[in-house]
Amino acid sequence: MHNISVKPEGDASLLIVFGNEVNPEINRRIAAAVKLIRSQHIEGIVDLIPSYCALLVNYNPYVISYEKLKKRAEKLASMDLSVGSDVRKVFEIPVLYGGEGGPDIGFIAEHAGMSVQEVIDLHSGRDYLIYMLGFLPGFCYLGGLDERIHTPRLANPRIRIPAGSVGIGGSATGIYPMDSPGGWQLMGLTPVKTYDPNKEVPILLEAGNYIRFVPIDEAEFARIKELADKGEYECVVHEETGA
Amino acid sequence: MGFRVLKGGMMTTVQDLGRYGYQSQGINVGGVMDRRSFRIANLLLDNPENEAVLEITLIGPTIQFTSDTIIAITGGDFHPMLNGEPAPMYTAIYVNKDDILKFGSAATGARAYVAFSSYLKAPTVMGSRSTNLKSHIGGFKGRNLLEGDYVDFRIRRRYLPFFLSRTLEPDEYDQHCVQLRVILGPQEDMFTKEGIRTFLHEEYTVTSDFDRMGCRLEGPYIASVKGSDIISDGIAFGAIQVPSHGKPIILLSDRQTTGGYAKIGTVASVDIPKIAQRKTDQKVRFRAITVEEAQRLLKEQEKEFDGMRMKIHTPCKEVLDCRQTAKRLGRLYVNAQDEIRHF
Numbered sequence: 403m404h405n406i407s408v409k410p411e412g413d414a415s416l417l418i419v420f421g422n423e424v425n426p427e428i429n430r431r432i433a434a435a436v437k438l439i440r441s442q443h444i445e446g447i448v449d450l451i452p453s454y455c456a457l458l459v460n461y462n463p464y465v466i467s468y469e470k471l472k473k474r475a476e477k478l479a480s481m482d483l484s485v486g487s488d489v490r491k492v493f494e495i496p497v498l499y500g501g502e503g504g505p506d507i508g509f510i511a512e513h514a515g516m517s518v519q520e521v522i523d524l525h526s527g528r529d530y531l532i533y534m535l536g537f538l539p540g541f542c543y544l545g546g547l548d549e550r551i552h553t554p555r556l557a558n559p560r561i562r563i564p565a566g567s568v569g570i571g572g573s574a575t576g577i578y579p580m581d582s583p584g585g586w587q588l589m590g591l592t593p594v595k596t597y598d599p600n601k602e603v604p605i606l607l608e609a610g611n612y613i614r615f616v617p618i619d620e621a622e623f624a625r626i627k628e629l630a631d632k633g634e635y636e637c638v639v640h641e642e643t644g645a
Numbered sequence: 646m647g648f649r650v651l652k653g654g655m656m657t658t659v660q661d662l663g664r665y666g667y668q669s670q671g672i673n674v675g676g677v678m679d680r681r682s683f684r685i686a687n688l689l690l691d692n693p694e695n696e697a698v699l700e701i702t703l704i705g706p707t708i709q710f711t712s713d714t715i716i717a718i719t720g721g722d723f724h725p726m727l728n729g730e731p732a733p734m735y736t737a738i739y740v741n742k743d744d745i746l747k748f749g750s751a752a753t754g755a756r757a758y759v760a761f762s763s764y765l766k767a768p769t770v771m772g773s774r775s776t777n778l779k780s781h782i783g784g785f786k787g788r789n790l791l792e793g794d795y796v797d798f799r800i801r802r803r804y805l806p807f808f809l810s811r812t813l814e815p816d817e818y819d820q821h822c823v824q825l826r827v828i829l830g831p832q833e834d835m836f837t838k839e840g841i842r843t844f845l846h847e848e849y850t851v852t853s854d855f856d857r858m859g860c861r862l863e864g865p866y867i868a869s870v871k872g873s874d875i876i877s878d879g880i881a882f883g884a885i886q887v888p889s890h891g892k893p894i895i896l897l898s899d900r901q902t903t904g905g906y907a908k909i910g911t912v913a914s915v916d917i918p919k920i921a922q923r924k925t926d927q928k929v930r931f932r933a934i935t936v937e938e939a940q941r942l943l944k945e946q947e948k949e950f951d952g953m954r955m956k957i958h959t960p961c962k963e964v965l966d967c968r969q970t971a972k973r974l975g976r977l978y979v980n981a982q983d984e985i986r987h988f
Contacts, residue, residue, distance in 0.1 A: 409831035412911030413939035415881035417831045424876060436669070449665045449674075451879030453903050458879025460665065463914075463943055468936045535671040536877065536903035539780050543877075579671075580780065599770060599782045605670035 406479040408472045414463050418475050421455040424545065428455045429533050433610030434483035444474060452609045453534045454543070492529055492612040494638040495577065495592050497568050498623040499525075503591025510553045510570060510587055524548045525589065526615040530575065532607055540579035540597030540605040544613060547575045559585035566592045568615065577613075579605075593627035594637060601633065614640075646712040647766065647797040650790045654706035654748065656857070659765055659784035659796075660898075661697045664773035668902040674882065675775040675783070678857060678898050678921035679756055680914075681946070682720035682816065686760035688953055689717035689737050689811050697767055697774035699759040699790075703924070705748020706790060713741050713803050715762035717811075721754020721818065721922055737762075737811035737957075739803075754818045754922040762805065763798035778857070778899065810961045813953055822848065822928035823919045825912050827885065828936050832875060832907035836887070840868035844909055845931055849893060853925045857899040860920060862929065866891035873907040880904050883912035883920075885931075895920055913939040915946050 407419045418435070421428040432452045439450060439459070446466030451458040461471055499522045500507045511518045530544035537543075553570045560583065563569075567578040569586030578584060579597035596606045607613065616638075618626070629635035650657075660683075663676025677683040677700055687696050699706075705723040718725050718734045725732040726747045732738055734757075740746065748757070767774040767784050776784025785796055805811065833841060849864035867887050874889070879902060886894045886906040895912060896904070897920070912920060913934060920929065934942075960968075 410828050410911075410936040411831050411879075411881045411908065412828050412883055413914050413936050413943060415879075415911070417878065419831070422876065449668050451668045451902055453878040454876045456876075456878040458881065460668070460881065463940045464947065467940060534877070534903065535669060537671060537901060539667075539670060539672045541671050599780065604771065605667070605672070609669065 406476070408475050408479075410468055411458060413468070415458055415460050416468065416471060416475065418457045418459065418479055419455070420457070420479070424454050424533065426531050426545065429531065429545075430610065431483040432457050435479055436609070438478060438481070438483070442478075444471075446471065453536070490529070490612055490640075490642045491610075492614050492640040492642060493607060494614050494616050494640070495568075495594055495596075496618040496622065496626055497526070497590040497592050497615045498620060499590040499617055501590075501620075503564070503567060504589040506553075506556075506569070506587035507589040510551060510589055513553050514551050516550070521551055521589070522617055524551050525570075525575065526617050529612040529614050532609050532611050532613060534609045535605070535607070538579055538582055538597075539599075540607065542576055542596075542607055542613065544574065544576050547573055549573075553587045555585040556587065559583055563588065564591070565597070566594070568592055591623075593623050593630050594635065595630050598633065606637065646763070646801070647795060648708040648710045648746075650706060650708055650792055650794040650796070651745070652707040653789065653791040653794070654701055655704040656700075656702040657706045657790040658700050658776040658778070658788075659697050659767045659790075660700045660775045661773055662695045663775050663898065664771050664777065664783070667771050668879070671902055672771065672780065673777065673899060673902055675777050675857075676773070676898050677758065677775075679720055679758070679918040681918040682756070682758045682922075684950060685735065685813065685816075685953065686717045686719040686758040688950060689719075689735070689813065689957060690715055690760050690762045691805060692760055692762065692764070696760065697765045697784075698761070699765070701748060701757045701759070703755055704750045705757065707745065707747040709745045710740050710742055711795075712763070712798065712801070713739070714798065715739055715803060715805060716746070717760045718757060719760075719816075720757035721751045722815070723748040723751050723757050725749075725757075733812065735813045735815045737805060737808060751924065753820065755924050756921055761798065762802045763800055764802075766797035766799045807958055807960060807964075809964055810959055811957045813956065818919075818922050820927065822930060823916075823923070824930050824932055825916045825920060826934045826939065826942075827910035827912055827931050828939055829910045829933050830908070832873075833909050835869050835873055835875070835907040836909055837868045837870055840891075841909070843867050844887075844893070845933055848928050848930055851923045851925055851927050851929065855923075855925065857897060859894050859896045859900060860923070862893045862895070864892065867893065867909065869907065874905055875907050877903045877905040880908070881911055883914065883917045884908045885910050885912065897921065913942060915939070915942045
């Protein structure tokens with residue numbers, strides 16, 4: 403049986419702690435708990451914030467008390483949370499590496515002591531688990547970047563990084579969902595909108611999903627961008643079984 | 646049908662209770678900083694509890710109405726003037742087309758709220774009309790109001806029953822030190838006993854680093870056991886982070902959804918308005934209470950709102966006196982008619 407603990411975070415939220423490490427197994431249990439809680443429609447719960455190894459539950463204290471919700475959370479989190487979790491949902495994110503959208507790819511390669519093509523192969527040759535979203539709307543914290551291409555952040559952060567930029571910051575990699583200041587080394591650009599406030603579901607990705615970066619050329623970039631701007635591009639999604 | 650902005654003020658935004666249901670995707674809640682003043686402003690006009698209002702900050706705006714409506718102003722005192730005459734606060738006020746409402750700077754408190762009986766026209770994005778300054782969504786074009794903007798109303802509504810009763814006692818804001826009740830945790834065990842003692846017994850000062858995202862405090866160093874970095878997790882409204890510099894930061898409406906610093910405690914919901922109404926250099930102190938106590942206080946506040954609602958729906962003394970007089974006049978008239986008939 404897995405140990406969890408439930409603590410108050412003020413009088414309108416409680417934190418369910420599943421562990422204290424960055425670990426795909428713990429994270430998967432949290433994603434499963436989120437699904438379970440959502441499917442149960444517990445009255446009084448207003449929002450859920452899953453993170454690496456904890457789940458913050460915002461609730462309405464007029465509707466449900468801390469004591470009651472704590473008991474429900476404990477019961478829920480001790481349930482078998484492995485059901486269905488062997489299905490991996492992998493989103494293909496097309497990336498135009500290098501060029502204007504990836505001004506730092508040369509530095510990343512130099513820092514790693516390899517060619518630009520090797521950097522692209524390493525970065526796109528694996529699936530990344532989305533541990534959580536935060537920082538910006540739709541910003542994904544990804545796990546599993548190959549150690550050989552870990553690259554320190556810029557000493558001087560850029561004032562504006564365009565939406566869709568793909569970069570590396572230390573041991574992390576990710577996509578900027580919107581224009582933002584930032585200090586990551588930029589390696590490319592995706593035409594896919596991971597955040598679109600005009601869509602009914604404004605955020606494409608959620609915690610527990612995987613991302614696979616797929617290198618594309620300029621012609622493909624232009625084709626996808628045209629569709630994405632019209633809101634008509636659908637990402638390729640693989641549903642795979644087995645860990 | 647609406648109002649024109651003649652001066653935008655320091656930070657005037659359209660807000661409601663915020664955007665819930667999207668934090669797992671990194672979209673922050675936003676919403677009003679002072680939920681108490683917000684509730685009272687809408688309550689005075691029989692508006693829905695979550696109707697969008699204007700939140701004004703430190704230096705208020707000047708607006709000119711292009712249609713008739715009813716407004717209510719609550720929160721900090723910005724010396725509001727309607728056509729050059731002082732406008733009463735915590736009171737329903739008729740305004741006419743072309744009237745000019747001008748706010749000065751905050752004499753007491755730091756934020757005021759203006760509710761409108763005609764409801765502000767702002768798009769509902771992801772279930773809320775709140776302005777999200779970071780993502781540029783909701784409210785008025787996703788930003789604060791500026792000179793020359795024109796804000797529409799959604800409906801015409803210029804009648805409210807018991808109009809003369811619609812006035813309440815204004816909240817007062819202590820100019821020196823307020824006590825903020827907190828629920829300790831969830832990471833209070835990352836601080837030393839001495840650190841917790843310091844946090845609960847010393848006075849902290851509001852710095853100028855205070856916006857809708859959060860409020861940095863200056864004061865005695867809060868010692869952690871071995872640093873205060875945590876694996877990032879979710880942040881609640883009013884959560885108090887203490888980074889390794891040992892000074893508390895209270896996270897408010899525009900907080901990020903997640904953060905990587907230990908949270909020593911969270912301000913009780915009923916006391917968040919007190920911090921929202923603080924200004925630079927004013928003081929706060931923290932006192933620990935249980936989550937049960939905090940939830941009891943919230944229910945008490947709800948009863949207080951019920952009392953307010955009752956009061957503004959009861960005819961006031963002047964109206965009752967008038968009714969008495971009218972009845973007496975009516976009787977006199979009937980008697981007089983009788984006498985004439987018998988004459």
